[in-house]
Amino acid sequence: MTISLEVFRNEALAFFEANCERRVEEAAFVWGRGADSVAMFEEMSKEAEAAMVASAKRWRSTMFDAGFGWITGPTEYGGRGLSSEYQRAFGETATDFRIPNESPFTIGLGMVAPTILAHGIDEVRDAYLTALWRGDIVGCQLFSEPVAGSDLAGIQTKAERDGDEWVINGQKVWTSGAQYSDIGEIITRTSLDKPKHKGMTMFLIDMHAPGVEIRPLRQMTGGASFNEVFLTDVRVHDSHRLGGVDEGWGVALTTLMNERMAIGAGGGGSASGNRGVERILQMAQHFDVHADPVVRQKIANYYVHSRAAALTNLRAVSKIKAGQTPGPELSIAKLAGTNNMLRLGQLVSDVLGPRLVANTGEWGTFSWSEMITGTPGARVAGGTDEVMRNILGERVLGLPKDPSHQK
Numbered sequence: 136m137t138i139s140l141e142v143f144r145n146e147a148l149a150f151f152e153a154n155c156e157r158r159v160e161e162a163a164f165v166w167g168r169g170a171d172s173v174a175m176f177e178e179m180s181k182e183a184e185a186a187m188v189a190s191a192k193r194w195r196s197t198m199f200d201a202g203f204g205w206i207t208g209p210t211e212y213g214g215r216g217l218s219s220e221y222q223r224a225f226g227e228t229a230t231d232f233r234i235p236n237e238s239p240f241t242i243g244l245g246m247v248a249p250t251i252l253a254h255g256i257d258e259v260r261d262a263y264l265t266a267l268w269r270g271d272i273v274g275c276q277l278f279s280e281p282v283a284g285s286d287l288a289g290i291q292t293k294a295e296r297d298g299d300e301w302v303i304n305g306q307k308v309w310t311s312g313a314q315y316s317d318i319g320e321i322i323t324r325t326s327l328d329k330p331k332h333k334g335m336t337m338f339l340i341d342m343h344a345p346g347v348e349i350r351p352l353r354q355m356t357g358g359a360s361f362n363e364v365f366l367t368d369v370r371v372h373d374s375h376r377l378g379g380v381d382e383g384w385g386v387a388l389t390t391l392m393n394e395r396m397a398i399g400a401g402g403g404g405s406a407s408g409n410r411g412v413e414r415i416l417q418m419a420q421h422f423d424v425h426a427d428p429v430v431r432q433k434i435a436n437y438y439v440h441s442r443a444a445a446l447t448n449l450r451a452v453s454k455i456k457a458g459q460t461p462g463p464e465l466s467i468a469k470l471a472g473t474n475n476m477l478r479l480g481q482l483v484s485d486v487l488g489p490r491l492v493a494n495t496g497e498w499g500t501f502s503w504s505e506m507i508t509g510t511p512g513a514r515v516a517g518g519t520d521e522v523m524r525n526i527l528g529e530r531v532l533g534l535p536k537d538p539s540h541q542k
């Protein structure tokens with residue numbers, strides 16, 4: 136029997152009241168007060184990261200055990216089997232409470248779990264879906280390689296069959312969260328004599344298996360949120376194959392469509408939050424450039440573009456909520472979001488000048504360097520700006536196909 140939306144909302148409210156603190160009305164932003172971080176990526180010490188992952192896992196299991204961990208999921212895996220309307224009601228109720236950071240699960244739940252559900256055999260679904268959604272394990276995405284990113288079909292990591300098992304050798308790169316992941320969705324080359332899109336196979340590997348070596352990559356923001364992953368004779372049972380042999384490209388498309396939804400739905404670059412327009416206005420006043428017509432024009436330009444991007448984003452999100460698959464809106468939202476980051480970076484550089492590059496300890500100045508050095512990563516992750524433009528050129532404007540995809 137389906138629970139009514141009203142009863143569900145009351146249940147959700149009771150759950151949050153029992154498990155979280157209510158959000159107090161956030162005080163208006165005042166220049167010089169509170170934390171001045173505007174970082175794009177979370178840069179944490181090992182200890183802080185371990186504590187954050189442990190807290191995220193505790194929160195996931197609390198939600199799951201109370202029946203809110205996978206609201207739209209199938210009941211045989213611990214889901215509630217309810218529609219996305221219920222998921223939305225839960226999300227709306229959550230906005231009044233302080234919720235622990237759930238970022239370690241973004242890839243595992245946003246991309247790996249939907250792929251397991253669509254392409255895994257029963258044994259694999261049973262083994263991993265509940266564990267992922269309950270937060271007992273974390274998943275990562277092992278797609279990119281040193282010579283294959285936008286052109287994913289160029290991957291070279293090989294999987295060779297050995298009886299009931301496969302043996303994987305190669306290297307992946309930019310693997311977000313590999314350092315705390317338990318399983319990885321890996322795309323491999325299984326046939327060399329077929330066209331490149333037709334010779335790949337997807338597997339689920341144990342990130343703690345012998346032969347998996349994870350090395351952190353330090354990025355220019357100072358942190359190390361991604362890794363290189365080296366695979367030497369890593370053995371995986373055939374049951375852990377996702378989809379058919381040499382049919383990994385179709386499986387990858389399931390993951391990538393979910394990735395675009397996860398990134399697109401969060402993108403759009405609304406001029407709010409810790410990089411909001413109020414902060415920029417007060418910064419301009421503090422440095423006495425608020426009357427400068429060029430600065431005023433740039434602030435207005437940033438605000439207008441951010442609003443337009445946020446509204447485009449809402450179009451994509453409402454399609455998802457209505458159970459439809461969004462098309463180019465997600466590419467537009469991603470591109471608009473990253474263009475706004477560039478606009479913001481330029482504006483802040485104009486206002487701060489050298490304060491942006493020399494850490495004098497002055498509040499609200501050097502901290503912006505973390506946002507500006509994080510922007511290139513956002514422009515590349517989940518499909519680069521140029522790849523988004525190709526998608527829009529081909530699917531919206533009807534331009535000829537990108538030569539690299541005509542083969």
Ligand SMILES: Cc1cc2nc3c(=O)[nH]c(=O)nc-3n(C[C@H](O)[C@H](O)[C@H](O)COP(=O)(O)OP(=O)(O)OC[C@H]3O[C@@H](n4cnc5c(N)ncnc54)[C@H](O)[C@@H]3O)c2cc1C
Nearest residue numbers: 276277278279283284285286309310311512515516519521
């Ligand atoms: C923050 C972040 C997190 C990431 N996390 C993961 C992860 O968890 N797992 C994972 O597998 N990967 C991850 N990646 C990797 C990401 O998917 C790749 O970086 C991305 O696909 C681009 O590939 P590349 O770096 O090889 O660049 P390339 O594809 O080599 O691109 C280099 C340049 O050429 C341009 N270019 C390439 N092809 C075309 C074309 N056809 N037309 C026009 N221009 C083109 C690109 O836009 C770019 O400017 C992450 C990357 C970032 C930045």
